[in-house]
Amino acid sequence: MSASDVTLPAPAAQDLLGLPAPAFHLAMLVLAAAAFGFILWKRARLLLQGAPDPRLDRIGTRLARLLFLGFGQARQPRYPAAGVLHILIFAGFLILSLRSLTLLGEGFSAGFALPGLAGRAGAAYASLKDWTALVVLACCVVAAVRRALFAPARYHDRHARKSHAREAYVILGLISLLMVADALYEGAALAGSGGAGPRLPLASAAALCLGGLPDAALGVLHLSAFWIHNAALLFFLCYLPVSKHFHVITSLPNVFLLDLRAGGAVKPPRHGAVDQGAAEALGVGRLEGFTWKHLLDFYTCTDCGRCSDQCPAYATGTLLSPRMISIKCRDLAYQCFPLLGATVPPEERPALVGDVIAAGEIWSCTTCGACEEVCPVLIEYVDKIVDLRRFLVDQGDVPPSLQKPLAALEKHGNPYGKMARKRGDWAGGGEEGGSGVRVLKEGESADLLFFTDSCVAYDPRLQRIGQALGALFGAAGLDCGTLGKDEVDSGHEARRMGEEGLFETLRDKNLEALGRRTFARLVTADPHAMSALKNDGYGLAQPILHHSQLLAELLAAGRLVPGPLGDERVYTFHDPCYLGRHNGEFAAPRAVLSALPGLRLVEMARARSRSFCCGGGSLYLFSEVECEARMGELRLCMAEEAGAQVIVTACPFCLLNLEDAIKTSGREGRMEVLDLAELVVRSLNRGVVG
Template structure:
């Protein structure tokens, strides 16, 4: 059986064809190595980031999200296109290696290609050539005609160039193989649909012309292949190389915030805190920059961007990547000052301060990204630098001082932390002291202790615990805020102090479970604290009481009411708690529940429970909570339910300021649940 590549390489040139192939390969791979050198140099300049734990799960994730591409169909047609091209690359990779090695005179794949399994592969290869070609044309037309808004700001010219190159690779191989079949007669009995289509455009009765076309198609294919390879590290299509590693090294624990520096136990040993320059990012976060596909899914789902704030996760990544490539160019310059003295600072210049404060850390961007780029840790790391250098909004100073001195953002004395119990007219609540023992430690946290509206939620939780006959208590003056908001504002030092003090307090109380009022405290105790506590959000805990028969709602709600549930970000996306609140809701007699279009892991943030409480972004076109309330109204619901005191505050304010009191009301899940007894 003839080797089509050897026909093209030998031709009339004989041995010189192989020499030409070796020259092309050596030059191309040398250039590729030279380009990759600067990319590796930047990776090595990044900070430590331990990503080799739990290898079994990482390989499973690689299969699920890397090869199966599970997240791609969340945008159906774009996802289908990408999956078609991705699997085309996987299948056609062997074909490319065969064409190159045959041309080099080392036909290591020829025995396989001429085996029965190889003949089957040739048929599959042809099918995927057509699939990839169709997908590329489809992608080009989508960009040129449909023009999805999320592509705005992406490097469109690069996309057209790369899609065109991929299409050219498919077409040249179709013509090359078609010529080989016509010249030798080999393959006529095989099912090779791509080659057959190529044959339709070839001069079947002119062997001389076919020989010329065969050689031209082969050499153009080889040149295009090596040009394509060398373009990848220069453009956004570097993700073709880096996407699978980025998925493999993905963050495995949602809701968790990276430490100021890995491997540093005491942050006060650090000369500087946070990220000031590109090298301060970890190597994984630099790999993120290489891997961004500029698909815009992150920005399309970013609530801050949706209401006009100056934050686009995609543009943030592009700006950081452009800055990184400028500092670490392909061709080093002696005049390049890598320290950037006199240049625009990365934080506060290239990345604006309002961009950093616009983020609510809701996680919508990270949930949507098909290659698992991490935004929250980068933003918080840059916020740490902003606070370290006193560039933060001045309103933060008093809040942080209050938390430092009193353990809460209201500046209220610790001795008043349990006063809400009397104010809510609740009797017989155990206020714990060192050495006490209870089954349930109810961690109230700051807002539920001092904010009048949130106190009502705390009161409902306490009444529920009492009704179920639970042995529980609260910490009272011993309790300090968990520090969830403080850490995400960038004040790492104060957060560590709170962790140390709260951990010591909890170590002196004997308890089985912790129940929290709001998802932020739940997330902090579960994800940010070094100790492993059995922590439950109240929706989880009270569902268990219902399912074990300790509580059973017996009063029906109004049948005329239609309810919709809003997933708080730190309960849903960051901790995967979607079913429990809904099951608790549906345990209520006669309750009718409808879902918003953006629900569960695509829920739309209320406005956040940290920075936005104390700092407003002027560029807002409307409040997030107002936009979310309108989403609820679109379902036809007249009651909106949430399980977070911060969400409740934002929604109540949005309904009031929007004059929507006669159309919809918002209730907390716990208050609604307890109203049925």
């Protein structure tokens, strides 16, 4: 904006309603700031009552993530159409924020310019912002048309009780109004001066429309557009925290405050508490039980529906929709902490668990993490679900079908209720035909400790994974031992079902057993066990490996020499949630597969971090949720779409669930599921024969 062109009256130079414009503008600003501050303060009251949650460590990392995920909008392109629109509008916001400040300044002094935006830089910025405004306006139109005519299915949640579409249109309208008002403000000036051109496309277009109007009319329009723009801007500011567009304010802080703990970790029941068991009640049973950051998550949810779109529990028709957890909690927060009037006392509120969120929702989550992976503003769900479960567990409100495996874990150390004494039987006791894995007595040592965890230890089908691995370790000349009857369940599922005390008991037993043996490295075939041992406070000094990582190492080092499989079938890899998404290991299993000669490998559309849960997470291997479809069967369809006949996985839960899905969907003989270790054994045997 070049002040020299102005022939029309500057807003700051005019009286308004008998007041000098700067005074009027100041009054407007103060009013808006007061309203905005008031609303934010009201919103903040709840956050202040939330549970503690330390989020200010590793500032450098946080800033880097903020740049990449926040300003960089790195997760937006996962949904290309909406993502590109959002990136454009977001970039527009950043660019136009300077323009907004300038216009606020112009209310006080004619020809106001931000420091550094005078002269040539100012002219360049004027052009940039005008092009930006044009793009943003176009995006708003496209977004509105898309929402009205081509809305993606995810916009409507089948559990939603009301639509936020109206809010979306209001916001799109407000943004458009800002763009148009500024265009008219500038256009009126341009129309008077004749300075239109491609340098200022939107303003020039406005000027073109206004051409021929008398100067007086242009003056009035110029002034009106200015005041409308600034009024709309201030209204917009105050409207944000009462709408789903609160995220405009909270999302960048929310990204900055992201969870930096290891992927598969679960938050402790209460941050900073010395004795986790000391509290009167455990878990989250009312709004203030959530940590302040989790409450901020609720404010930040944009209702975009990507979490539920990715959620396997939603896809299979369970009660759960992660988005609705945020939406319903936010609604409850607004209801109980109203902008006007007193906070509703806890006893008069609807119950968070029961009235607002049904137990069925809470128990439907497999903790696969697909929702968190996709959320553009890094809202956390698994920790919240676990906190809600902790509350239910503490109240004794656990579905009977889940009580069985939990009770068995407590009594027998495994969810099947099998005898502890039999835990090492799969290894064959070092006899002829045994697995090659020794059962280590107290005080004994091995280079490699194989942590079996309950599934591989007891399930006859899954024992074959352990035996396959034993054979591979033997072939590679590794000295491998296991804990036998002294091992108990890793507690991974117990912890995620909210049974923190049981988890601690199991962890302590394992630590005792591990502490009485010497080993250099620990390996497990169960990503859940790996995740628990690494991230759930076991605090082991030794490296903890998943068998895919060890197999990749052995193949790369030439200690295992695979032969051609001689199989014409097409293979695909199913990423287990707790190997891939939660612990970031996508490469090792693929390195193993690519080391097998002649393997025809395809990727599913939902691979790597977008992998779709088999349905075995939490304790659902032992107790299925009520649902319309089975996750495992949906996964088979995805493999079929990719053209695969063999699904390779690297998790006993996945193996069992997908195999069961093959049976229940009548795909026997047409599809096969294998563990990575079993496939390597096949290939190795071919190698020997060939």
